[in-house]
Amino acid sequence: MKVLTANSLTTGEVVFWNAGRWAVAFNDGQRFDGDEDAAGALTAAEDQPRMVVAPYLIDVEDMDGHWVPVAYRERLRALGPSNHPQHGKQADGDADVQALAAVTSSARSTGRIKLIRR
Amino acid sequence: MPSLIKLDAGSDQPRALTVQDAFVFVHDEEPIPAACDIVVTLSRLSSEGDDLLASGRRVGVRLQPSEAVEDLAYDLPRLAVVQLVFAKFRDGRPYSSARVLRERLAYQGEVRAVGDVLREQAMHMVRCGFDAFEPADGSSPEQWVAAAYRYRHVYQRAADEREPIHVERAQIASGLGHNRPDEVGA
Amino acid sequence: MYRYDDLDRQMLTDRSNEFRHQAARRLSGEITEDQFKPLRLMNGLYLQLHAYMLRVAIPFGTLSTAQLRRLAWVATTYDKGYGHFTTRTNVQLHWIKLRDAPDILDALAEVGLHAIQTSGNCIRNVTADPYAGATADEVDDPRVWAEAIREWSTVHPEFSYLPRKFKIAVTAAEKDRAAIRSYDIGLHLRRTRDGELSFEVMAGGGQGRTPYLAKTIREHLPASRLLSYLDAILRVYNRAGRRDNIHKARIKILVNSLGVEEFARQVEAEWAQIEAAEVDLPDTELARIRAAFQPQVFDPQPAVSPVFEAAKAADPEFARFARRNVHPHKVPGYAILDISLKAPGETPGDASSAQMETVADLADAYSQGEVRVNYTQNLVLPHVKLADVPAVYARLKEARLATANIDLITDIIACPGLDYCTLANARAIPVAQAIAKRFADPERAEAIGELGIKISGCINACGHHHLGAIGILGVDKKGEEYYQLSLGGSAGADAELARILGPAMSGQSIPDAIETLVETYLAHRQDGERFLDTVRRTGLQPFKEAVYAVAD
Numbered sequence: 001m002k003v004l005t006a007n008s009l010t011t012g013e014v015v016f017w018n019a020g021r022w023a024v025a026f027n028d029g030q031r032f033d034g035d036e037d038a039a040g041a042l043t044a045a046e047d048q049p050r051m052v053v054a055p056y057l058i059d060v061e062d063m064d065g066h067w068v069p070v071a072y073r074e075r076l077r078a079l080g081p082s083n084h085p086q087h088g089k090q091a092d093g094d095a096d097v098q099a100l101a102a103v104t105s106s107a108r109s110t111g112r113i114k115l116i117r118r
Numbered sequence: 119m120p121s122l123i124k125l126d127a128g129s130d131q132p133r134a135l136t137v138q139d140a141f142v143f144v145h146d147e148e149p150i151p152a153a154c155d156i157v158v159t160l161s162r163l164s165s166e167g168d169d170l171l172a173s174g175r176r177v178g179v180r181l182q183p184s185e186a187v188e189d190l191a192y193d194l195p196r197l198a199v200v201q202l203v204f205a206k207f208r209d210g211r212p213y214s215s216a217r218v219l220r221e222r223l224a225y226q227g228e229v230r231a232v233g234d235v236l237r238e239q240a241m242h243m244v245r246c247g248f249d250a251f252e253p254a255d256g257s258s259p260e261q262w263v264a265a266a267y268r269y270r271h272v273y274q275r276a277a278d279e280r281e282p283i284h285v286e287r288a289q290i291a292s293g294l295g296h297n298r299p300d301e302v303g304a
Numbered sequence: 305m306y307r308y309d310d311l312d313r314q315m316l317t318d319r320s321n322e323f324r325h326q327a328a329r330r331l332s333g334e335i336t337e338d339q340f341k342p343l344r345l346m347n348g349l350y351l352q353l354h355a356y357m358l359r360v361a362i363p364f365g366t367l368s369t370a371q372l373r374r375l376a377w378v379a380t381t382y383d384k385g386y387g388h389f390t391t392r393t394n395v396q397l398h399w400i401k402l403r404d405a406p407d408i409l410d411a412l413a414e415v416g417l418h419a420i421q422t423s424g425n426c427i428r429n430v431t432a433d434p435y436a437g438a439t440a441d442e443v444d445d446p447r448v449w450a451e452a453i454r455e456w457s458t459v460h461p462e463f464s465y466l467p468r469k470f471k472i473a474v475t476a477a478e479k480d481r482a483a484i485r486s487y488d489i490g491l492h493l494r495r496t497r498d499g500e501l502s503f504e505v506m507a508g509g510g511q512g513r514t515p516y517l518a519k520t521i522r523e524h525l526p527a528s529r530l531l532s533y534l535d536a537i538l539r540v541y542n543r544a545g546r547r548d549n550i551h552k553a554r555i556k557i558l559v560n561s562l563g564v565e566e567f568a569r570q571v572e573a574e575w576a577q578i579e580a581a582e583v584d585l586p587d588t589e590l591a592r593i594r595a596a597f598q599p600q601v602f603d604p605q606p607a608v609s610p611v612f613e614a615a616k617a618a619d620p621e622f623a624r625f626a627r628r629n630v631h632p633h634k635v636p637g638y639a640i641l642d643i644s645l646k647a648p649g650e651t652p653g654d655a656s657s658a659q660m661e662t663v664a665d666l667a668d669a670y671s672q673g674e675v676r677v678n679y680t681q682n683l684v685l686p687h688v689k690l691a692d693v694p695a696v697y698a699r700l701k702e703a704r705l706a707t708a709n710i711d712l713i714t715d716i717i718a719c720p721g722l723d724y725c726t727l728a729n730a731r732a733i734p735v736a737q738a739i740a741k742r743f744a745d746p747e748r749a750e751a752i753g754e755l756g757i758k759i760s761g762c763i764n765a766c767g768h769h770h771l772g773a774i775g776i777l778g779v780d781k782k783g784e785e786y787y788q789l790s791l792g793g794s795a796g797a798d799a800e801l802a803r804i805l806g807p808a809m810s811g812q813s814i815p816d817a818i819e820t821l822v823e824t825y826l827a828h829r830q831d832g833e834r835f836l837d838t839v840r841r842t843g844l845q846p847f848k849e850a851v852y853a854v855a856d
């Protein structure tokens with residue numbers, strides 16, 4: 001599965017594509033099953049240069065019932081920096097975010113993550 | 119075909135005009151057209167330069183960023199235009215080429231920026247001695263001049279006439295004040 | 305200290321107006337991201353993982369209190385209330401919005417701060433000895449020359465689109481506190497036998513993928529000829545530096561492929577043809593800059609302060625602070641005071657807005673209104689009366705700024721790493737935090753002695769890992785954060801590049817590995833040796849055996 005992400009042009013905030021709009025939370029992002037749909041969305045996103053900068057697709061996987069980005073870098077983008085737990089999206093701390101954070105820290109020792117792969 | 123902008127040397131306010139380009143650039147594999155002003159590559163200038171210059175027309179050269187303006191020294195007084203190619207706007211070699219042309223080789227003819235020529239670099243080009251531009255971004259002469267003179271002060275001498283900030287300071291200190299054209303409209 | 309005059313300030317206003325214009329054109333779709341990116345970068349605006357980051361220049365690391373307060377205000381108003389001080393003596397704000405950036409640049413310009421040329425392939429912020437003007441071992445104030453370079457390099461028409469970024473550092477003291485040999489150009493000011501000021505000019509230093517220490521290309525350059533000589537170096541580099549491969553584009557590659565003699569010859573040939581009088585500053589301008597750095601007036605003080613001595617005797621914690629963070633000043637009865645931004649558990653180099661305000665207040669009250677930023681990611685109060693040190697210490701302690709660990713194992717340099725940086729392979733900050741916690745006992749840290757740990761999140765080496773007595777480099781090994789250790793580096797007069805110890809290891813094993821390195825050192829240490837000295841004497845072998853025996 002894939003999710004389409006970018007940074008907002010005006011604010012720089014991490015955003016996720018959902019049916020032509022951009023959502024702030026990772027869990028509100030649209031998940032693409034087929035490569036073709038994902039590629040089509042990417043092309044559409046690239047047509048919005050005044051909304052976002054450098055859209056790209058990331059791999060996501062189901063871990064213990066939660067969708068999470070495969071790459072560790074993408075988990076940090078979806079959460080926020082690990083040295084300031086009160087900064088970034090993790091600050092809102094809803095159930096989805098907490099699940100992602102928990103999976104992220106436990107996965108670190110299992111080696112089940114890709115650090116920077118998008 | 120990009121339009122050609124030239125700085126207006128006759129004006130005391132910074133000004134530029136759109137002008138008709140009299141020169142035709144001739145690729146190496148193309149035959150030399152009859153009776154018109156032409157621009158050729160450095161290699162063609164080296165091999166056919168004497169004939170071309172003798173044919174009673176104006177001749178210019180187009181240099182790639184890696185080609186040294188010093189190689190033109192002998193022909194320079196007879197060249198009507200030197201075109202310096204910006205392969206990418208990030209490739210800053212033509213700035214050095216232009217300064218050497220103006221300040222060291224004392225070239226008086228047209229120095230033209232061609233290639234990836236953008237308004238955001240207008241000041242750098244003007245300061246380094248370019249006086250003609252083929253903007254790739256469709257800039258008008260007014261936009262070009264506004265960008266080129268957006269800064270009221272400069273910190274260094276270059277190939278243009280502008281005096282560096284320390285000369286202005288010395289003038290202010292000696293009570294002369296400073297004479298400069300006021301900021302040109304945005 | 306140098307304060308921008310009206311003309312300098314008009315420059316900054318024109319610059320921020322230009323950027324406002326450019327940002328508007330980007331937002332309206334008139335220019336593409338491709339065209340805009342180099343423009344925003346030249347104004348210090350990066351797009352990082354979570355937001356834009358604004359990198360504000362602190363030329364030669366000197367800040368007025370008004371500037372520091374303004375930084376605190378910007379951090380509170382437009383960011384999350386803190387700033388990150390870097391090894392380039394810049395300050396980075398990590399949560400900036402593009403739409404606020406022009407207003408921020410205006411607010412900074414009012415106090416003579418800016419982000420000009422803090423990124424991009426241009427001449428970057430000039431750095432200098434953080435103790436300039438306060439230390440006894442300098443022949444001149446290096447900031448006079450750094451300011452001359454700052455002006456010459458600002459919006460340079462010819463050298464704004466170089467093959468790659470370009471960094472210059474200046475020192476005028478025998479003890480190099482500016483790491484000048486890791487710079488594209490390092491300048492060491494000395495006096496000749498006739499008493500003339502003269503630069504040793506070094507070129508081709510740099511860290512990153514292929515680290516080099518700068519090599520001397522001219523032993524004696526009359527100081528007044530500095531700018532024309534720099535012009536010559538930059539022109540040779542601009543024309544001949546490689547542009548086909550980003551990893552080979554720095555001047556260090558040019559210097560080493562031509563050979564230092566040939567590079568120097570080309571520079572001399574170019575210099576001979578430059579109309580130096582057009583470039584070198586006239587004496588009047590040099591005198592104007594020099595006047596701005598005139599030594600302050602120091603009230604005469606007794607060389608030994610009873611207040612200071614009594615405080616040391618009464619409070620062992622203060623005594624430790626005095627040993628670690630208080631250094632001799634050129635004027636008797638005064639001290640240079642280092643403020644550590646490395647409290648164990650904190651992010652190295654971070655200061656909250658409130659902490660910045662505290663430091664500004666202290667500088668106004670006790671340090672002639674001056675603050676310095678050290679490339680070690682610490683701050684400096686350069687001119688404190690010894691008698692005032694106890695009062696300063698008390699205020700610092702309240703603000704959690706009195707950590708007595710300068711040059712110790714917990715005084716760790718770390719880049720932002722994967723927590724913020726788009727280029728990172730691995731995180732650097734949590735590694736620094738884990739090590740600092742492990743060695744948080746100040747007595748133990750002091751017993752271990754001088755030991756510089758430097759951590760980079762990728763090969764770009766912003767965390768100076770090549771120059772660490774222990775260098776730690778984050779690498780990506782099959783998707784896990786791994787770290788490669790190296791030993792024996794240093795940045796000072798005895799500059800040397802660290803050598804790789806062995807295979808990379810996981811983040812969790814780093815504190816144990818550091819522990820093992822320290823034990824090995826303590827077992828081998830001879831009289832008064834620093835960690836670095838022992839490593840250099842014994843070589844890597846004993847350390848290698850110890851670390852990898854444990855790991856196996």
Ligand code: SF4
Nearest residue numbers: 719725728761762766
């Ligand atoms: S060393 Fe790498 S990870 Fe660290 S700040 Fe520099 S580029 Fe980013």
